[in-house]
Amino acid sequence: MARTLPHPSPTAAAAPARLIARHRTTLDRALTAVRTREHWSPYPEDTRVYGPGGAADGEASLRALLGRPFELGQPGRDGTVGPAPERGGERSPYGFDLGISYAHHDPAVLLPALAAALPAWRDAGPEVRAAVCLEILDRINARSPEFAAAAEHTSGHNPVMALHAGAVHAQDRGLEAVAYAYAEQTRLPASAHWRKPQGPGRTVDIHKRFTAVPRGISLVVGNSVFPAWNGYPGLFASLATGNPVLVKPHPAAVLPLALTVRLAREVLAEAGFDPNLVCLAPEHPGEGLARRLATAPEVRLVDYSGRTAFADWLHEHARQARVFTALSAVNSLLVESTGDYRDMLANLAFSVSLYSGQLCTSPQNLLIPRGGIATDEGHKAYEEVVADLGTALDALLGDDGAACEVLGALLGPEVLARVDLAMSGALGPVGVPSRAVRHPAYPDAVVRTPVVVTLDAARDADRATLLAERLGPVCLAVAVDSAAAGVELVAETTKTCGALSVGLYSVSEEVTEAMTAACAEAGVMLSTNLMGDWYISQSAVYSDLHGTGMNPAGNAVYSDGAFVAERFRTVVVRRYGGAT
Structure with missing residues (x-):
């Protein structure tokens, strides 16, 4: 049975309009950047911009999370993951246990909750969805030092890499995906008035409405190397095109995506939407949860970055879903x-x-x-x-x-x-x-x-x-x-x-x-002939394309129109207006 959501308060009901006004300029600027491929980013790379303590503030925020439960308030809780490494807890590559525990959730409860959140999000339209996504990214950006510290102590990044790949450049990739999603969904007009002459003095009149319809639940399977940088493109491309997103983090790097999901849920609730549009699914050691979720009938999209062997398994077994992969490379x-x-x-x-x-x-x-x-x-x-x-x-x-x-x-x-x-x-x-x-x-x-x-x-x-x-x-x-x-x-x-x-x-x-x-x-x-301080391993967001989909390193590109267009379909409603 579909769950009935409470009627949003006047403040919540007005939130999408405010978010559109707040973020429209940023969205337009991102749309320009992906067209011109020029240098641009709304997210500063200097930690001092985010507070007087810079990186020290992020480290302090991380320390406040250590040794405690990380709560999200999701439905279907049936156990706990962590905090000890043998129970699925994270250990910093710098040599200490994080000691954070996460709720484990029954997919039989979690997946219907995600599905129930879809209709209102679908009906909100591309502009509202883009604005909400940009608000989520804005809130993530404000806490970039904390996200950098989380990347450092789950993936072993050095401090600069942690801020870039674990925070601001990941946010750029998310915004880039939102821009492409908005462009593809608005390529057709929302409505059209179609008239065709049928002979002398006679015209057929039809009103047409074009609606972007999401594919269904999207599963993002995170990795331990760049959980945010590799996870945000699929997460925000799916969310911006109307799909609920279930994030299955890598057991060694849960925290960066848990922080992301928590902020996303807060923004969605404040905007009057069901927070279960975005959920987290940590797993017990050896559970193989990604396989179970990827083959669930409700899951229609899968984003995976990691080893080629598991990608091959996904393509073979997750036949009900469109699978996007970014894989091993030489x-x-x-x-x-x-x-x-x-x-x-x-x-x-x-x-x-x-x-x-x-x-x-x-x-x-x-x-x-x-x-x-x-x-x-x-x-x-x-x-x-x-x-x-x-x-x-x-x-x-x-x-x-x-x-x-x-x-x-x-x-x-x-x-x-x-x-x-x-x-x-x-x-x-x-x-x-x-x-x-x-x-x-x-x-x-x-x-x-x-x-x-x-x-x-x-x-x-x-x-x-x-x-x-x-x-x-x-x-x-x-x-x-x-x-x-x-x-x-x-x-x-x-x-x-x-x-x-x-x-x-x-x-x-x-x-x-x-x-x-x-x-x-x-x-x-x-x-x-790269020289100076620009290196072969760097990828400029909004300008470079990460991957081509043309060789065994993956079938997805961060980002282009193809990366988002498969996540929705356009449905046309035709209303006959008569013949004159």
Whole structure:
């Protein structure tokens, strides 16, 4: 039986109009940015903007949450997840338990509650939905230092990465999705008056109404690396197109999405909507809740970022739903020649070190012609390039405190195991060894500098090694026969394993054109000759497209029209007005 909602108060009933007035300018500016692809963001990157204490305020807010239950007031509570790690509780990669417990909910109660919230949200229309979504993002943004601290102590981000990927850039991705959702839903007019001449003196008159109808409940399956940055596009694209959203967080990174859901529920209730439009579904250890939810008949949309194996399972079994995936990637970078050898090395060192190589856009395979490269300092042999990269890494990461600001902490023991395997020589000769870094504030944090392994693409065993993702601070310096062979290997790797980014250093127009053509065919973004403080792993929201959907790294793009258009359908009502 459908649940009857209480009649909203006059204040609540007026809230959508106020929210439209408050956020219309921001929405219009976002619509302009995604059209022009210019630089723009309403969310500042400086923590001092959010309060006098900056990052310290966020840390204090996080500390106030530790060791306590996190309440959301959702229906169907049937137990508790956490707080101990063996009961599903989170542990900071910096070496301590968060001690937060979350309510567990019976899907048989939670899913009907989400479904019951849909009609009023659908009937509110695209503009109201966009305004409410922007208010949610506005409230999240106001607490960016807290979200940054949550990202740091669930995903192991360094402080800058935590603020960017865990807070403001995630908010940008959410707003970007709302802008695309609004544009697609309003591409057709809300109504039209259709007249067709039927002969001399006679015209058929029909009134038509076009309504965007949501697909149904949307499931967002979070990951532990970037729960907000990867979660917000699907969450806000679905919500803005009228779909209730159930968030199933990764057990190791519940807090960032729990904070998001709590603020979303508060805003929805204040605007006169059922807060159960957005719910959280933490899971018990080993429960496999994502599989149960993804195959529920009520779930019509699934957003997942993570391992390819589970994505394949979703495509095979969640046949009632449209599944959007962002998956594992093996990113390559070809070094053919450069006009600024030292700046290139510095850029490469930072790129392979940032967040300990745990970004989905981090370069893994550095392809270098075995005969060496041309530079502004003269010819450099393959061995010299590898050694000089090691020197650049030492300069960047030689001080433990400074290194931690770049590296962050390793996500878990499986990442450390990859580093240890590479250091053992099992993958190939070690060109630049990794070292343990002691964090000045968190002595139990596991921090490692990148290990560079030297491989030869001509050897079958080495070729197999480079055709696999090795998330973490493991970099493979691969000798190739020539620039042309390097371009071919990039194309093969992308088509076989998937990639989100490809890099090139070259002063040759011929090589650049060849790589450009190869990347266009393989369906992957190419960055050439990046220098200074812009890196291959970075993605500019409102301008860059994250993913293409054309290679095995996923079928979704953050964001484009296709990412949101599948989340609703347009239904037409025709009313005959007569013939004259």
